[in-house]
Structure formats: C-alpha cells, structure tokens
Amino acid sequence: STTVTVISGGDSSERIVSLSSGRQVYEAFREGGRPAVLMEIDDINDLASRLDEIEVAFIALHGGDGEDGTVQQLLQDHGIPYAGSGPSASAIGMDKLATKKVLIEAGITVPHAMNYSGEDMAQFADKVMKEFSLPVVVKAQGQGESIGVKLVKDVRDLVPTFEDLHNEFGPFFVDEFISGREFTVPVLRMDGEDTVLPIIEVKSKTDFFSFEAKYTGDNFEVIIPAPLDEPTAQHVRDVTLRTHQAIGCWGFSRVDVLLSASGDPYVIEINTLPGMSHSSVMHRSAQVAGIDLPHLVELMLQSAFDRPQSG
Incomplete structure (x- = not known):
C-alpha cells in the first residue's frame, strides 16, 4: 500500500x-x-x-x-x-476574521468583533468602549489555537494589551466576550459522510483559555461526551457541520463552540489541522466513538485519496 x-x-x-x-x-x-x-x-x-x-x-x-x-x-x-483541507479552507480557517466573515454570510452566529485598522491605540480603545462592555477578548488575527488571545477586564489594560499583541503578532481585533460553556467538536469524514464525533466540553480551571492552559494538562478538564440534553447537542452538531462545510473543509476539522447562558451556540473558530497527539481532544473524542489512533489516522488519510478534483 x-x-x-x-x-x-x-x-x-x-x-x-x-x-x-x-x-x-x-x-x-x-x-x-x-x-x-x-x-x-x-x-x-x-x-x-x-x-x-x-x-x-x-x-x-x-x-x-x-x-x-x-x-x-x-x-x-x-x-x-x-x-x-485544501489551500483556501486552510487560509480562511487560520484567519479568525476571514472565518467570521464566511460564517456570518452562512447565517452562523459568531461573537461580535471590531477590527483594529491602524488608528491611534487610545482612540481605538475609546471606540471599543462605546461598542462593547467589559470584559472583552483581544485576539491576534492569524494565530492558531489560543496563541495571542487575551481577556481584558479593566479599561486601563486595553491599550497595553493592544500594544503587546500588535508588537508580537501584527493585526488584531476585539471580540465580544460570551459567558457560557465551552465545547470543541471534531468532524471526521467516514464512509463518504462528514460525521460529528462526540462533543467535548472543556472546563478551564483558570477563568480563561490561553495557549498555556490548552497544552498544560492541569489547567483544564475535558468531558466526553459533553453532558448536554439531546436537542442542545443536536443544535451544536448542526452548527459544527455547517461551519466545517461553509469554510470548505475536507476530511476533518475541529470547531470551537461557546454555548451562551441562553443556550445559543456561538462559533469561536475552526481548526483545519487539529492537534493529533494521544492526549489531543480529537483522539479522545474518537476513542469514545470506538475509534483508536491507528484507525483514526487511517480515516483521516482517506481524505487524501477521495478529494474532489475542484478544490
């Protein structure tokens, strides 16, 4: 073979x-x-x-x-x-603002955002305060996972946070903070069908999910399958699948979803190349579905052989 x-x-x-x-x-x-x-x-x-x-x-x-x-x-x-996924879906998925634009056009709910476009930082902070209530999330536009993501609770921290992110990563934006439960949901193409694997609930022990929290296992726990009633779980699965398809992903992805207190799913971002270690949530979700790592990587590889010619 x-x-x-x-x-x-x-x-x-x-x-x-x-x-x-x-x-x-x-x-x-x-x-x-x-x-x-x-x-x-x-x-x-x-x-x-x-x-x-x-x-x-x-x-x-x-x-x-x-x-x-x-x-x-x-x-x-x-x-x-x-x-x-191909070049286009990968590029969109990596750019959090491009992702939002595609999802909004597809009628999928995302947190409200404001893009920094080069103005004076203090003026931008004023604009943000008119439009948002604190806390807000400040995000680097083109960083994977949760790198370059900061939660700002105090108005005095806005400008320093903007400056830090801008110096380190360049383009950034401000996202509305949605308080609620956090989920990450893998999609895997199996037998010619995009399938949603068991939903993962992520409970952060710090009050916020950062790159450090994501990769140092003590700061969060995962619950698979997430404890959700069936209508809510179905809603989350639908939004996940629609996101995967709207971005134009192929084969697999992992979609981060926040469920607000009122039960509305907001799509935060999509990972077109989910982490694939034994401890990764993608693998742990697959295991709950009865798929071990050798079987999982083989299913993922299948997408290389049956990709549609166009994209």
Missing part, C-alpha cells in the same frame, strides 16, 4: 507540539500496518527540496505555513495527495 509521509516540525511557534504529534501519528500508522516515514522539516524551503520523496502526505504541522494553506498549495502544485 501507499507509503505515507508524516510532515512535522516547521518554523512556527508551535513547532514543539508538531514534533510530538508527528511522532505519534507516524507510530499510529505503523501500528495499523501502513508503511510510513516521519519527515521533520525546518521550514517550507526544506520541505520543497524533499517533495520527490513523498507519495502521500499527512500534515502534522501546527500554525504558520502548515496551517495557513502554504504547504497544501505546495503539495497540490506538485500533484502530491495530502490529507485534510
């Missing part, structure tokens, strides 16, 4: 996460009996110089080129099949 090359590493801030999940994905393929190669890359140029070694690719990169469509475009241009 076709040898899969698991691409990991890269030069984004999430390199460490990628190296760890790449190794676990590689081992899972081997365990499931598929010939596999683990390719650790330094950056996109390193990958470009090694393309002729690849029959089919499983991208285990996080953030940066691996998640924003660059690697997908490179593979596509060279006729190399790869698992998961």
Whole structure:
C-alpha cells in the first residue's frame, strides 16, 4: 500500500507540539500496518527540496505555513495527495476574521468583533468602549489555537494589551466576550459522510483559555461526551457541520463552540489541522466513538485519496 509521509516540525511557534504529534501519528500508522516515514522539516524551503520523496502526505504541522494553506498549495502544485483541507479552507480557517466573515454570510452566529485598522491605540480603545462592555477578548488575527488571545477586564489594560499583541503578532481585533460553556467538536469524514464525533466540553480551571492552559494538562478538564440534553447537542452538531462545510473543509476539522447562558451556540473558530497527539481532544473524542489512533489516522488519510478534483 501507499507509503505515507508524516510532515512535522516547521518554523512556527508551535513547532514543539508538531514534533510530538508527528511522532505519534507516524507510530499510529505503523501500528495499523501502513508503511510510513516521519519527515521533520525546518521550514517550507526544506520541505520543497524533499517533495520527490513523498507519495502521500499527512500534515502534522501546527500554525504558520502548515496551517495557513502554504504547504497544501505546495503539495497540490506538485500533484502530491495530502490529507485534510485544501489551500483556501486552510487560509480562511487560520484567519479568525476571514472565518467570521464566511460564517456570518452562512447565517452562523459568531461573537461580535471590531477590527483594529491602524488608528491611534487610545482612540481605538475609546471606540471599543462605546461598542462593547467589559470584559472583552483581544485576539491576534492569524494565530492558531489560543496563541495571542487575551481577556481584558479593566479599561486601563486595553491599550497595553493592544500594544503587546500588535508588537508580537501584527493585526488584531476585539471580540465580544460570551459567558457560557465551552465545547470543541471534531468532524471526521467516514464512509463518504462528514460525521460529528462526540462533543467535548472543556472546563478551564483558570477563568480563561490561553495557549498555556490548552497544552498544560492541569489547567483544564475535558468531558466526553459533553453532558448536554439531546436537542442542545443536536443544535451544536448542526452548527459544527455547517461551519466545517461553509469554510470548505475536507476530511476533518475541529470547531470551537461557546454555548451562551441562553443556550445559543456561538462559533469561536475552526481548526483545519487539529492537534493529533494521544492526549489531543480529537483522539479522545474518537476513542469514545470506538475509534483508536491507528484507525483514526487511517480515516483521516482517506481524505487524501477521495478529494474532489475542484478544490
């Protein structure tokens, strides 16, 4: 059978996460009996110089080129099949504002946002205070997972937070803070159908979900399947599937959903390349559905072989 090359590493801030999940994905393929190669890359140029070694690719990169469509475009241009979403869906998913725009057009509820467009920071803070009540969430526009996300509770912290994020990440925006329960919901294409895996409730022990909280296991607990009544669970599944399809994802994704106190699901973001380590929520949800890691990566890889030609 076709040898899969698991691409990991890269030069984004999430390199460490990628190296760890790449190794676990590689081992899972081997365990499931598929010939596999683990390719650790330094950056996109390193990958470009090694393309002729690849029959089919499983991208285990996080953030940066691996998640924003660059690697997908490179593979596509060279006729190399790869698992998961194409260049366009990847680029949209990585850009939180572009994601919002597509979802609003599709009639999917998202938190209200205001984009920073270069004006004086203090003036922008005034604009924000006219439009929002505190707390607000300040987010870097193009960072994966929860990197570059800050909760601001005090008006005096607005400008310093804007400056910090702008200096570190560039473009940013302000999101309305929705108080409620937090869920993350994996989608997996199985037997030719996009399927929603068991809903994961994420309970943060800090009052907010940050990159540190997401990757250091003590700060949050996950409950799978999430304790929801069936109509609410169905509502969350519907919104998740509509989000996956509106963005144009292929094969798999993971959608972050907030359920407000009044029971309305808000879509926060989509991860077109969900984390894939043993401890990842994607794997833990699949396990609840009776799918172990070797079976899961094989199902994900299937998307490389049956991708529609257009995208």
